[in-house]
């Protein structure tokens with residue numbers, strides 16, 4: 001049965017009425033109109049739907065909405081609340097790291113978590129951190145360059 005649930009998303013309090021186990025991705029996109037997180041596989045295998053829950057990269061396609069209550073949800077939109085692009089976003093543009101762009105949300109959100117814990121990662125650390133995020137277009141090398149470029153700005 002649908003229930004009212006109050007969530008903290010990108011620093012704002014949002015209330016939705018959904019079935020408790022609804023994947024958070026559906027709520028973000030369909031109810032809150034936050035369309036940066038993408039539906040890729042729906043099976044926790046590609047990373048396109050990645051958001052942060054309390055700062056930790058999380059695959060929202062398999063994360064029940066009720067488990068987000070009382071926690072801090074951050075989407076890609078939350079990285080630029082004032083409209084000013086995050087260094088990672090600027091670096092992705094500068095390196096032309098997107099081909100179709102579908103993986104970009106997950107790549108940036110996963111890279112953000114990496115830079116939060118390791119501000120100046122090595123190339124090997126970047127590759128390892130992004131290893132479970134799939135890119136069907138094969139722009140991995142540009143993505144890695146973009147993360148390394150951004151790291152010089154945020155460190």
Ligand code: FES
Nearest residue numbers: 040041042047061
């Ligand atoms: S859509 Fe969530 S991991 Fe692929």
Ligand code: FES
Nearest residue numbers: 099103135136137
């Ligand atoms: S740029 Fe197309 S999936 Fe990565």
